[in-house]
Amino acid sequence: xxxxxxxxxxxxxxxxxxxxxxxxxxxxxxxxxxxxxxxxxxxxxxxxxxxxxxxxxxxxxxxxxxxxxxxxxxxxxxxxx
Numbered sequence: 001x002x003x004x005x006x007x008x009x010x011x012x013x014x015x016x017x018x019x020x021x022x023x024x025x026x027x028x029x030x031x032x033x034x035x036x037x038x039x040x041x042x043x044x045x046x047x048x049x050x051x052x053x054x055x056x057x058x059x060x061x062x063x064x065x066x067x068x069x070x071x072x073x074x075x076x077x078x079x080x081x
Contacts (some may be wrong), residue, residue: 003058007050011053017043
């Protein structure tokens, strides 16, 4: 089972978020947060908050997120205005 977190109604386009998702995909949670911390982009802030939320969810539920990696699949974002 994997931890999940979803950010809805975020005002950032898919084109701006996709390159950030590629940078983070497959990385360790702490490594991904370090990468996002130094990425100067609004999409990076969104991903950082989502990863922190997923990490908190996993720590509550499963207690093994420290050794887990970011999921290989990246859900496609939907534009909601």
